[in-house]
Amino acid sequence: xxxxxxxxxxxxxxxxxxxxxxxxxxxxxxxxxxxxxxxxxxxxxxxxxxxxxxxxxxxxxxxxxxxxxxxxxxxxxxxxxxxxxxxxxxxxxxxxxxxxxxxxxxxxxxxxxxxxxxxxxxxxxxxxxxxxxxxxxxxxxxxxxxxxxxxxxxxxxxxxxxxxxxxxxxxxxxxxxxxxxxxxxxxxxxxxxxxxxxxxxxxxxxxxxxxxxxxxxxxxxxxxxxxxxxxxxxxxxxxxxxxxxxxxxxxxxxxxxxxxxxxxxxxxxxxxxxxxxxxxxxxxxxxxxxxxxxxxxxxxxxxxxxxxxxxxxxxxxxxxxxxxxxxxxxxxxxxxxxxxxxxxxxxxxxxxxxxxxxxxxxxxxxxxxxxxxxxxxxxxxxxxxxxxxxxxxxxxxxxxxxxxxxxxxxxxxxxxxxxxxxxxxxxxxxxxxxxxxxxxxxxxxxxxxxxxxxxxxxxxxxxxxxxxxxxxxxxxxxxxxxxxxxxxxxxxxxxxxxxxxxxxxxxxxxxxxxxxxxxxxxxxxxxxxxxxxxxxxxxxxxxxxxxxxxxxxxxxxxxxxxxxxxxxxxxxxxxxxxxxxxxxxxxxxxxxxxxxxxxxxxxxxxxxxxxxxxxxxxxxxxxxxxxxxxxxxxxxxxxxxxxxxxxxxxxxxxxxxxxxxxxxxxxxxxxxxxxxxxxxxxxxxxxxxxxxxxxxxxxxxxxxxxxxxxxxxxxxxxxxxxxxxxxxxxxxxxxxxxxxx
Numbered sequence: 211x212x213x214x215x216x217x218x219x220x221x222x223x224x225x226x227x228x229x230x231x232x233x234x235x236x237x238x239x240x241x242x243x244x245x246x247x248x249x250x251x252x253x254x255x256x257x258x259x260x261x262x263x264x265x266x267x268x269x270x271x272x273x274x275x276x277x278x279x280x281x282x283x284x285x286x287x288x289x290x291x292x293x294x295x296x297x298x299x300x301x302x303x304x305x306x307x308x309x310x311x312x313x314x315x316x317x318x319x320x321x322x323x324x325x326x327x328x329x330x331x332x333x334x335x336x337x338x339x340x341x342x343x344x345x346x347x348x349x350x351x352x353x354x355x356x357x358x359x360x361x362x363x364x365x366x367x368x369x370x371x372x373x374x375x376x377x378x379x380x381x382x383x384x385x386x387x388x389x390x391x392x393x394x395x396x397x398x399x400x401x402x403x404x405x406x407x408x409x410x411x412x413x414x415x416x417x418x419x420x421x422x423x424x425x426x427x428x429x430x431x432x433x434x435x436x437x438x439x440x441x442x443x444x445x446x447x448x449x450x451x452x453x454x455x456x457x458x459x460x461x462x463x464x465x466x467x468x469x470x471x472x473x474x475x476x477x478x479x480x481x482x483x484x485x486x487x488x489x490x491x492x493x494x495x496x497x498x499x500x501x502x503x504x505x506x507x508x509x510x511x512x513x514x515x516x517x518x519x520x521x522x523x524x525x526x527x528x529x530x531x532x533x534x535x536x537x538x539x540x541x542x543x544x545x546x547x548x549x550x551x552x553x554x555x556x557x558x559x560x561x562x563x564x565x566x567x568x569x570x571x572x573x574x575x576x577x578x579x580x581x582x583x584x585x586x587x588x589x590x591x592x593x594x595x596x597x598x599x600x601x602x603x604x605x606x607x608x609x610x611x612x613x614x615x616x617x618x619x620x621x622x623x624x625x626x627x628x629x630x631x632x633x634x635x636x637x638x639x640x641x642x643x644x645x646x647x648x649x650x651x652x653x654x655x656x657x658x659x660x661x662x663x664x665x666x667x668x669x670x671x672x673x674x675x676x677x678x679x680x681x682x683x684x685x686x687x688x689x690x691x692x693x694x695x696x697x698x699x700x701x702x703x704x705x706x707x708x709x710x711x712x713x714x715x716x717x718x719x720x721x722x723x724x725x726x727x728x729x730x731x732x733x734x735x736x737x738x739x740x741x742x743x744x745x746x747x748x749x750x751x752x753x754x755x756x757x758x759x760x761x762x763x764x765x766x767x768x769x770x771x772x773x774x775x776x777x778x779x780x781x782x783x784x785x786x787x788x789x790x791x792x793x794x795x796x797x798x799x800x801x802x803x804x805x806x807x808x809x810x811x812x813x814x815x816x817x818x819x820x821x822x823x824x825x826x827x828x829x830x831x832x833x834x835x836x837x838x839x840x841x842x843x844x845x846x847x848x849x850x851x852x853x854x855x856x857x858x859x860x861x862x863x864x865x866x867x868x869x870x871x872x873x874x875x876x877x878x879x880x881x882x883x884x885x886x887x888x889x890x891x892x893x894x895x896x897x898x899x900x901x902x903x904x905x906x907x908x909x910x911x912x913x914x915x916x917x918x919x920x921x922x923x924x925x926x927x928x929x930x931x932x933x934x935x936x937x938x939x940x941x942x943x944x945x946x947x948x949x950x951x
Contacts, residue, residue: 232524233517235534235541237850238336239287244853245815247283247302248546250336251295252356254516255523255548256577256600259488260299261354261361263331263341264312265292267380268324276306276382284309284382287852292345293328294377295354297361297486298418301549302859303581305408305630307623310381311420313484315365316373317348317476322434322453322469324380338524338545339516355513358553359499360487364509367476374474374482376422378402379436379467385415390470391462395427398470399493400462407621407628414626416562418488421496425483428472432457436467483509490624491569495556502557523548526596527873531893531913538850540872540891543865547589550861551604554578554624562625564611575600577607580622582635583701584860587817590639591877592866594646595941598903605643606651608636612659617672627672632694632771633701634663634673638880641712645883646937648903657716660709664725674702684731688745688753688769696735696745696769697818700781703729707784708881732782736792741802743779745769759811776811777819783879786828796829807839814847815857820867824878824886833933834919837889840871841918844891873897874911874948875935883937889913889920889950899941910945917950 241248251262264284266276269291274281282305284296294312314327321327329347336342342353351366365374376398378388383404390400398421405415433456440450455471456463474482487500504512524544529537555561555576563570570576593601611625612618618636621628637660644653663673671677676695680686680702686695710725737744737752745753745768753768761767761774770778780803782789790799803825806812813819823843826835847856848868855864870876874890877883895911915921923930924947925939940946 231521232528232541232544233338233521235537236338236520236524236545237538237542238338238341238545239852240539240542240850241302241546241855241859242283242285242287242852244855245857246853246855246859247304248855248859249283249285249299249301250334250341251285251299252339252341252354252361252516253299253549254339254356254358254519256550256552256575257356258359258553259297259356259361259486260301260549261295261297261313261341261356261363261486262299262309263292263334263343264294264296264309264381265289266382268293268328271330280306282306282382290330291328292331293324293380294375295352295363296381297420298488300579300861302546302861302864304858304860306382306384307407308381308383308404310378310383310402310404311486312375312377312380313363313486314375314377315345315348315350315352315367315482316375317350317368317370319371320373320455320471320473322375322377322455322471324377327375337517338520340513353509355509355516357503357512357516359489359557360485360503362504362509362512363484365482365484367474367480367482369476369478372474372476372480372482374424374428374472374484376470378469379465384409386466387464388466388468389462389464390433390468392431392460392470395431396425397421397423399497401493404624405626407623408630410629411627414623414628416490416624416626418490418624419493419496420486420488421493421500422470422484422486423500424472425485426474429475430457431470431472433459433463434469434471435463435465489556490554490562491556491560495558495560499557520545523597526898528896528898529892529894532891535850536872536891539844539848539854539868542850543848543868543872546859546865547592547862547869550579550581551577551607552579554607563614564619564622564625565615565627566625568614570610570614574606575603576610577604578622578624579861580604580608580619580636581861582620582639583631583633584817584863585866586635586638586642586880587820587863588866588870588877589862591642591646591880592869594643594648596897598648598900601643602648602650605640605648605656608639609652609656609659612636613655616662618659618663620673632698634660634705635701636660637663637705638708641708641881642883644712645715645881647883653716657712657718660712661721664706664709664728680731681728683734683750684728685734685746687748687750689748691766691768693768694771696743697771697773697778699735700732700743700778700818703732703782704784704880711881729784730788732785733788733792736789738792741793741798742775743781744775762811762813772816773813773818774811776806777813777816780806780822780825781818783821783825784882786825790829800826800829800832800835804835814843815855815864817860817863820863821876821878824876824888827886827888827933836886836933837919840888841891844868844871874913874946875940885935885937885940887920887923887933887935887948889918890948904941906942906944909941909943911948912945913948913950915950919951920948921951922949923947
């Protein structure tokens, strides 16, 4: 009998394992520690709305507090006390914004001070489109899910007084100010101000409109507002510097620290559901979004729809072989890849125009949250392969934004330019997308706008304000301790190279020649004495007291942004052979590049050097280094754990590196539609291609053997003698077969 039970148990376990789908492998808690700045909340692919536990304020029990240091994420797995669920959250960014409309259930006597009402929690569960926990202090089960533009929360209360709080005063945003109005005893509407992301453009702010509904009328409800500190008046006003409850006032209320409360006399197990719709156009838009996406739907209906949306997208790639941990890393990476950019238009197609008070309208998707310095290198090329229709709409969105205000976006956020990081990254995305065959957008306008940033004088040039000296000298000198001149110039070279490829393809030979010549300016920074990219100062000489290690830990470093000279010296991906010649030959180049890894100088958590492992493959006989390194780096830095990312996720860029590397190919030079090949992690990978863009329905990658090095390659059944493959060869291959040793 015991043998029968054991047999049945093994059969059931086998069936359960066989039924595990892509969505089941995702662990949204990956990246919620080690400054990954991810969160485990509910969201749909590219969804405008996201809702996540907010646990970074209000308690000394927490390790990290947004009010005590620079902090850019709503959630940390290192913390234990939450003060609500925040709505509309950025994932994998380095600056604070959004993460507001803090919805918190409590029990007992009403308190509206977040320093008092926070709670520890247990039994946390997160899957794509759903999050749940138990608030330990209150015995409340919380659950949240989402649609593209709305959220639904379900709170299960114990017996006694239950409270639902909507805190409009707090969040990650640097801006303050909100207005809210009671529409009925079950609905409120309002607007809150956000913006000043990364503090570069103080007036780059924007409103978010909302409508919130509870599914049952409360026994009582009202507003609260934190009153200003008073001097003499404090003798007569008991609320000076304190929270004041408005129990009988139901017209609109405004302030920096305001909120709405509902109280219920609950029986054991009573549930209150809260639905929130948002819009960046108007309150009417928020209401339309809520009506369109939630009417007649239960919490479980919305949850299952969200799960299906994720399963559909994640199933774009099917993998076989490998370990469960590797599958979790892979599918969580794909999940993170699809969190941004986000749709910006309401259900009626309306969206805020770029840097304008005007409202636009679209029949397709108009996107926002373009962290282009991070994503031009690998995220957008991967979207070209997996979701070319979305990438096409993203490029259309970028061009539309540029038409609206005159410049391509750099780090755009909800119709405002934050001017964050360096370079001219949109030109690279435009060129790279075109070169990969995605071309149904206004290329003439796009090209003209890209050329505008490449050629306009600095005084009138938003994207390249130092363009005069860049074009005159071929480099940017370091003129202060806080200058990022070298990093900016290297980004300009990259943009000029990519744009030269586009110009060539469009038959604009003179432009192509000029741009290619500008891209060669990197040679001005190469110092033969040190064999490094080295800053030059105002008189043209190299920076004295040069320390190639300065900047490793984000300290001030003249010339470089978020890195040291070692992180930037090899960032000339369009001229690796030229860089090798400058260094004294292939052998010296390879030895110097290898020393980056041998001496722990490689930074896997930032973009400038993430191509480094693939550069060995430009040199015959050294490709094995790429193949071994990529597998070692994957195993070291990408794991199924909260700290399972090497650092800031950068809106999908770190995950894109892992996804590509696990599949066995990587686009190491933006603007050049080709890939370097490496050893895949899985035995079989099936990529489902979009037949509206590509000739074949699938690309299948097979791996034979368990070795780390590649012994043989076949593309479409024919021997492939190179460790590089063009984009066209890849998508038309049908099958790629790796034999390992």
